[in-house]
Amino acid sequence: MFLGRVVGTLVATQKEPSLDGLKFLVVRRLSVANEDERGYVVAADAVGAGLGEVVMVATGSSARQTRQTDKRPCDAVIMAIVDSWEVDGQEKYNKGTSP
């Protein structure tokens, strides 16, 4: 999976019918040092993520392994909102304290 920050929302009314009701969020990729990276994805939201939240994204067929995305043409899903992570013993992100 990769780490990302929810930076925006997307609206699409003319779409594959099975996607009705699914929320689409714009997610910017983050490095493990919690810095913005160039890439982005549009991901379906399966956990109620909000703007600015740091999340974990699964892609490919794994993106369809949630109730909301099962059997839908969806290749990226937000499957977790991150509390914290550390690298080499150093905390890089904490939901309560990080900007």
Added chain:
Amino acid sequence: MFLGRVVGTLVATQKEPSLDGLKFLVVRRLSVANEDERGYVVAADAVGAGLGEVVMVATGSSARQTRQTDKRPCDAVIMAIVDSWEVDGQEKYNKGTSP
């Protein structure tokens, strides 16, 4: 999923029989800032997208999760026509007003 603009059409008569009737569109990738990016894909159209429209594309096995592409050798599908998206509270694209 990624964002793209429909920039062209493709015709192929000699093909895997299960692809008959499927429309192939050339889609140029867009950044979240709504700028052209280098990459492109040829995608099957599942929502009636037209030239110049900004669309959302799903790839991999997820591209086969529509009635038109089910069980077909197709790894990219246009699954939505985008109305609008915003990033950090700023609208980056709006079907009604954006060029």
Added chain:
Amino acid sequence: MFLGRVVGTLVATQKEPSLDGLKFLVVRRLSVANEDERGYVVAADAVGAGLGEVVMVATGSSARQTRQTDKRPCDAVIMAIVDSWEVDGQEKYNKGTSP
């Protein structure tokens, strides 16, 4: 899917038994401007493509959605021979006239 030109053939006799009878072609990637790109793939041929022909390639699990590649360890298939495509109203390739 991506666009490519068949530039060569490959022979492999010692292989997974289910691949017997499958033709392997070397395909160089093309840009939408119909220029050679760096990348290549070895793809199974499902439509009788010949050397020099411009083709469309599907990858991943979608590559197994043809009679010839079903249930075989094959992640790239030539699923169409291209007649023509245009971008921004300009024809970039035509089987009858393009070099």
Added chain:
Amino acid sequence: MFLGRVVGTLVATQKEPSLDGLKFLVVRRLSVANEDERGYVVAADAVGAGLGEVVMVATGSSARQTRQTDKRPCDAVIMAIVDSWEVDGQEKYNKGTSP
């Protein structure tokens, strides 16, 4: 599969319910020369890997082929802890002796 070193842990309490109980580890990619590479993934742990251990990671739908990750929105799994590897007859890593 690719080679990586476990460099950190990640905690996420608000997530897809099927992920409960799954351990998430931050894995930095390694080259075959056993040097750190830029990329990272967050992977589910299926073999009890610890911090600093060199592991093998499978991605995509193959990441769901373990008891812990089956049918879950998980696209990367640690499926082996590496004892050793050699390239061109030269040992590049050995669990017992390498730093």
Added chain:
Amino acid sequence: MFLGRVVGTLVATQKEPSLDGLKFLVVRRLSVANEDERGYVVAADAVGAGLGEVVMVATGSSARQTRQTDKRPCDAVIMAIVDSWEVDGQEKYNKGTSP
């Protein structure tokens, strides 16, 4: 699929149980000009490939379409040992004569 040369072997005893008995080989990517490229993969061996041999590798879910890798967390498999390939009518590799 991509072309590669078997450059090494890997040993991992602590692993997902379903992987027992599977041979892991280090494969360096080759260009169509038969030159070493930067990338590598660790692949399962389904055809008895040996060190120095030039092989074809399938990735993703296609890597599980062999008896040895079926239903296992394995995303890259050596599915053929290459005899020869040519590009633009010029032989780039021949098992009998190439270095």
